[in-house]
Amino acid sequence: MTLAIDFMGLKLNNPIIVAAGPWSRNGDMIRKAILAGAGAVVTETIVNEVNIDVRPRVAYRNNGVQNIRLYSDILLEEWEREIDSAKSNGGIVIASICAQTSSEISFIAGKMEKIGADAIELGLASPMGEGLEVMAASAERIYEMTRKVVSSVDIPVMVKLSQNVTNMSKVACAVERAGGSAISAIDTVRCILGVDIKSRKPCLPTYGGYSGNPIRPLGLASVATIAQSTKLPVCGIGGIETYEHVLEYMMLGASAIQIGTALMLNGFGHIQGIKNDLERWMEANDIQNLSELRGAALSGIKSFDEIQVEPKISHLKDACSSGDCHKCISACIYGALTKNAGEVFLSPELCRGCGLCSDICPEQNLELIWP
Amino acid sequence: MNIKSVAKKAGVSVATVSRVLNHPDAVAPDTKEHILSVMESLDYKPNWMARGLKLNRTGAIALLIPEITDFGYMEIAKGVEDVAHQKSYNIMLCATEDDKNKEKGYIENFIDRRIDGMILVSTYLKKSDLVQIRKQDIPVVLIGKNEELAEENLVYTDYRAAAAEATRHMIEIGHKRIGVIYGIKPKLENEDKLEGFRKTMEEEGLPSPHEYFFAEENSLEGGYLAASKLLNLEERPQAIFVTSDIMAIGAMEKIKQSGLSIPEDMAVVGFDNLKLSGYLEPKLTTVTKPMYRMGLIAARLLFDLMEESQEDAEPQEILIQSKLKVRKSCGHKDRVKEIF
Numbered sequence: 001m002t003l004a005i006d007f008m009g010l011k012l013n014n015p016i017i018v019a020a021g022p023w024s025r026n027g028d029m030i031r032k033a034i035l036a037g038a039g040a041v042v043t044e045t046i047v048n049e050v051n052i053d054v055r056p057r058v059a060y061r062n063n064g065v066q067n068i069r070l071y072s073d074i075l076l077e078e079w080e081r082e083i084d085s086a087k088s089n090g091g092i093v094i095a096s097i098c099a100q101t102s103s104e105i106s107f108i109a110g111k112m113e114k115i116g117a118d119a120i121e122l123g124l125a126s127p128m129g130e131g132l133e134v135m136a137a138s139a140e141r142i143y144e145m146t147r148k149v150v151s152s153v154d155i156p157v158m159v160k161l162s163q164n165v166t167n168m169s170k171v172a173c174a175v176e177r178a179g180g181s182a183i184s185a186i187d188t189v190r191c192i193l194g195v196d197i198k199s200r201k202p203c204l205p206t207y208g209g210y211s212g213n214p215i216r217p218l219g220l221a222s223v224a225t226i227a228q229s230t231k232l233p234v235c236g237i238g239g240i241e242t243y244e245h246v247l248e249y250m251m252l253g254a255s256a257i258q259i260g261t262a263l264m265l266n267g268f269g270h271i272q273g274i275k276n277d278l279e280r281w282m283e284a285n286d287i288q289n290l291s292e293l294r295g296a297a298l299s300g301i302k303s304f305d306e307i308q309v310e311p312k313i314s315h316l317k318d319a320c321s322s323g324d325c326h327k328c329i330s331a332c333i334y335g336a337l338t339k340n341a342g343e344v345f346l347s348p349e350l351c352r353g354c355g356l357c358s359d360i361c362p363e364q365n366l367e368l369i370w371p
Numbered sequence: 372m373n374i375k376s377v378a379k380k381a382g383v384s385v386a387t388v389s390r391v392l393n394h395p396d397a398v399a400p401d402t403k404e405h406i407l408s409v410m411e412s413l414d415y416k417p418n419w420m421a422r423g424l425k426l427n428r429t430g431a432i433a434l435l436i437p438e439i440t441d442f443g444y445m446e447i448a449k450g451v452e453d454v455a456h457q458k459s460y461n462i463m464l465c466a467t468e469d470d471k472n473k474e475k476g477y478i479e480n481f482i483d484r485r486i487d488g489m490i491l492v493s494t495y496l497k498k499s500d501l502v503q504i505r506k507q508d509i510p511v512v513l514i515g516k517n518e519e520l521a522e523e524n525l526v527y528t529d530y531r532a533a534a535a536e537a538t539r540h541m542i543e544i545g546h547k548r549i550g551v552i553y554g555i556k557p558k559l560e561n562e563d564k565l566e567g568f569r570k571t572m573e574e575e576g577l578p579s580p581h582e583y584f585f586a587e588e589n590s591l592e593g594g595y596l597a598a599s600k601l602l603n604l605e606e607r608p609q610a611i612f613v614t615s616d617i618m619a620i621g622a623m624e625k626i627k628q629s630g631l632s633i634p635e636d637m638a639v640v641g642f643d644n645l646k647l648s649g650y651l652e653p654k655l656t657t658v659t660k661p662m663y664r665m666g667l668i669a670a671r672l673l674f675d676l677m678e679e680s681q682e683d684a685e686p687q688e689i690l691i692q693s694k695l696k697v698r699k700s701c702g703h704k705d706r707v708k709e710i711f
Contacts, residue, residue, distance in 0.1 A: 048671075049450075049664040076671065077457035100692035107668065107689050131711045207709045 001286050005039070007256045008156040008181040008233055010092055010118060012039035014278075015290060016271055019237055020045050020096035020123060020160075022069055023268075026084030034091030036268035037275055038317035041086070042258065044072040045096040046079055048108060057124065057192050058264075059203040064215070065261050065300035066193035066208040070129050071098060076108065080115040087116060091357040094158065096121040100135070113153045117222045120155060123144065123182075125162030125187035127209050136187070139174040146178035158235065161226070163189055163218045169229040173306035178231040184235035184258060185222040189215050212261040213239045220252055227253020227295055243277035250290060251297035312368040313351040314358060320344035320365060328357040328366060333338060374417075381409040388448040392417055417453050418521055425482045431461045432673060433481045435474065437557060439466040442617070442645050443662045444492060444645055447514060450666020451490060457673055460487070470554055471495045478502040482507050488673045490514060490666075492606075510676035516688075517559055524676065526669045526689045530560055533658045533693035534567030534612070537640050540656075540695055540711075542575050549579070549610035552597040552622055553614055554589030561614045564642065568612055587618070594621025602629055603637055610638035610701070616645040616657055623651065623700070634702040644696055656701035661691045 003014035018024055018033045018041040021352050025044040033041045051070040058067045073084060079095075086093050099105035109120050122145060125136035135141050142159065159175045161168060163186040173298065175183050183319065188209025192202050206240035219238020226234050236249030237258040249257050262270055278290075314336065320343065329337045336359060338349035348371055358366040378385045383406060383677060390398050391406045398406075409415075434451050436444040448464060455462050459465040463486065467474040481489055481662035486509060486625065493515040501523060504511055513520060516527035539687055541549055551568060553561050565584075572579040585600055587593030601611065620639030626637050632640055633653055641648060641657040648655040668689055 038426075048667050049661070075453065075457060076667075077454060099688040100694070103687070103689040104668070104691055108688065111671070129709070131709060159386070 001273060001279070001282055005040075005256060005290060007040075008119065008158060008237070010040065010156065011222070012092060012256065014039040014275055015250070015256040016095070016274060017042060017235060017250050017256055018260045018263065018268075018271075019258035020121065021260045021264065022067075023260065026073060026074060027082035027088075030082075030086035030093060031091075032184070033263075033268050034086070034093075035089060037271045038091070038268075039256065040092035040094055040118070042094045042096045043079075043083075043086075043117075043125070044303055045098045046074075046076065046108065047071045047098050048076065048104065051076060056204065059208075060265075061194050061203065063213040064191075064193065064210055065212045065264065066191050066204055066210055067188070068128055068204050068206055068208040076111055078328060079112075083116045084318075092118045094119040094121050095124045096160070097297070098123045098126070102145045105145055106148045106152040109149045109153050109157070113155050118155060119181070120149060120153060120157045121184060122149060122157065122159045123187070125160050125164075127162070127164060127188060127190035127207065129206075132164075132190075133138050133304070134162050134164060136160070136171060137165045139167075139170040142171050143174040143178045146180045151181040158182040158184050160187050160237075161185040161222065162187045163215075163222050163238075168222055168225050172226045172229045172232070176232050180232065182233040182235060182255075183226050183230065184237055185226055186215070186219045186238050189218060212265075215239045218246075221250060223249055223254050224252040224298060224301060227298060228301075238333055242339065243281055245349060246274060247281070247293065248297075250293050251295070253295045255294060267305065286367060288314050296323050309354075311371065312353045313348050313371050314346055314353065314355075314366050315369045316344060316346055317365050317367060320363070322363060325362065327360045331356050333362050374415075375509070377406065377410055377413060377415050380413060381406050415531055427662070428487055429482075430459070431463050431484055432670075432677075433463045433465065433477075433486045433487055434492070435465050435467060435477055435489065435494070436480075436492045437466075437467050437469050443643055446662035447492060447666035447669075450451055450663045450668075451670040452666075452668055454537075454670035454674065460674075466493075469558075475500075478504065483487060485509075488512070488677045490669045490673055494520075496520075509609055510673055512673045512676070514665050514669050515560065523688070524686045526665045526672065526691060528661060528665065528691045528693045530563035530693065531567035531570075533660075534564040534614075534642070535571040536695045537642070537656075537658050538568045538571040538612060539638060540697065541612065541638065541701060542571070542577065544610075544638070545564050546608075546610035546702070548583070548606065548608040550583040550585070550588070550601050550604075550611045551578070552585045552594060552601065552611055552613045552618055553578070554593065555586055556589055564614050577660075587678060589615050589618060591605070591617055591621035591624075594623075595620030595625045596621075598622035598625035602631075605638070610634075610640070613639065613641050616641040616643040616655060619655055619657070619700075620647070620651065623655070633700050638702045639700045641700075646711045649698065653699035653700045656698045656703075657696050659694050659696055661693060665691055680681065 005012050005015045016036045016039050020042040020148050024041050030041045048072045048159045057069045094319030095112035097108045125134055147160055157180050157191050159180045188211045190207055191210035194203050223234050223236045234257040235256045236254030240257055240259045241262045246257050334350050338345050355368055358363050374388050378388045391403050436515050465477045488510040513523055513525035569579050585597035587597040619639055631637050641655050644657045644659040648657050
């Protein structure tokens with residue numbers, strides 16, 4: 001049994017890649033991530049012109065994070081030393097880079113290859129400091145930039161995509177046509193985390209990128225779409241906190257995954273925990289290699305037209321024992337669930353089989369069945 | 372104090388000390404540390420002139436800009452400096468004042484001094500001149516593109532496209548009569564901006580009559596003067612596109628003095644994105660002219676050429692994008708650039 005994977009020609013000892021972000025902002029942090037067991041680390045996004053940090057730049061609410069930090073604050077020349085330091089204990093380092101034109105980005109890519117990056121990730125999807133149309137929103141632009149970078153370096157080129165696009169399939173196909181080696185998705189999602197109603201001000205003073213647990217369903221949908229649109233290996237990103245999340249992404253087509261916000265909140269030690277859990281699960285489920293699982297859930301995604309209409313209705317497995325809990329009753333918009341003398345009753349005539357009560361019941365005491 | 376004394380005290384050969392100075396990677400770390408500490412104890416400083424002769428290097432690059440007091444060119448210089456500093460190089464900075472002869476004179480001087488490489492901003496040189504410089508084995512990187520100089524190592528921005536983006540934005544806000552204030556210099560750059568403006572107006576079916584164009588010196592005073600003339604027009608424009616922030620600031624002062632409000636009575640859009648422009652009231656909508664970034668990249672390109680044998684390498688043309696920076700002077704009070 002092994003966690004090792006082959007990802008765009010790179011031999012990773014496990015599929016957990018540390019995503020681009022402030023936690024991979026310099027050589028020392030990257031080295032620590034590698035020592036903590038990451039399969040590879042993506043650098044914070046490197047640009048020609050560094051930016052000064054604003055303060056504050058990160059906000060946290062309801063398991064989600066908004067951040068407004070713009071790219072790496074280390075000069076290209078200094079990254080040479082940083083990559084050396086990052087790889088002083090071995091490991092795989094992927095350089096995330098960003099620029100606005102194909103000639104500029106291929107110039108940076110060339111530099112990164114020269115200073116020892118093992119692969120490139122094109123970070124053209126970040127919503128921070130950008131207008132509504134991020135570069136990754138345009139299939140033509142992504143094609144042009146990917147093609148130029150692919151033609152100027154010999155290392156693999158992965159392209160990070162945004163969920164903030166009209167047609168992700170088109171953009172993914174553009175990466176494949178342009179010769180990209182892999183696609184990673186998704187970047188953070190444009191957000192305003194919240195408003196402090198006392199001061200009447202937003203949590204942070206500009207639109208930012210949303211990450212963490214709440215964006216996982218967006219990431220999952222994007223990864224499934226990319227996996228169904230192209231043959232490229234996919235690296236799933238968005239809200240991964242546990243081994244189950246890793247498996248969900250893989251079953252929807254991801255070969256590897258990236259993790260960022262969970263490390264910002266819990267530290268690099270979190271990586272080993274996920275790896276241990278994955279191994280235990282693989283052993284318990286007799287899985288030798290993670291590639292066996294890749295895309296296993298894709299066939300379960302049907303076109304709406306293909307879904308069979310079945311006369312299923314909800315069903316109480318056992319008599320309900322949670323005295324004061326009315327969750328299923330409040331949630332049933334068809335009035336099928338009622339309570340009488342402390343006991344929950346389900347009316348098969350009124351139930352329309354929507355399925356909500358079975359997810360809402362804290363005891364998992366409701367399920368959909370054929371009547 | 373010379374290299375021999377260092378070698379003697381350190382108990383190594385002169386060649387080893389020389390290697391520490393010129394190829395430190397080729398010396399064992401312990402030996403290197405020992406020699407460096409001896410140098411420090413003897414307060415030894417290498418003679419750079421002599422060292423330069425030996426290595427055939429001067430440790431300096433030249434930067435030739437059109438105007439020494441211009442903010443934009445200073446930003447280029449800052450970009451070049453940031454990279455040169457990382458490489459332990461010095462910069463020889465000279466200004467042509469847009470004078471072809473002065474430019475030629477400086478370049479001859481750089482060649483005589485065996486400078487290690489040069490960056491030329493908005494040059495008047497022709498292809499044949501560059502070939503001559505290259506014969507001297509001195510790498511050259513250009514900032515700013517002109518029609519004559521294709522297939523060179525150069526860094527440039529597309530002023531036409533940037534001016535078109537700014538013009539289109541003014542039209543989308545609802546301005547139909549748009550005046551233009553432009554600087555007499557830099558000539559080529561401003562011609563590109565005017566072309567981008569005219570073409571966009573034409574595409575949108577809007578007139579850009581001759582009497583709406585005002586040329587002055589590229590300065591605060593020039594902007595002020597041009598705005599004074601523009602405000603005397605019988606049918607005043609609703610908005611002005613200005614080819615530099617500095618002129619836009621001068622123009623805004625005149626508009627305010629005339630009792631008009633910006634942007635309600637007259638919208639203003641500049642070009643350059645000077646730091647100052649974000650601190651004005653109202654904050655100036657402008658186009659970023661990535662001067663600092665062009666300086667950085669030109670220097671990076673130059674050091675690549677200096678450090679590696681680039682004989683067979685294709686020349687690199689790197690386009691740096693100018694971007695519209697929507698603030699308040701164009702007609703938006705509550706909107707920020709992120710919603711466009």
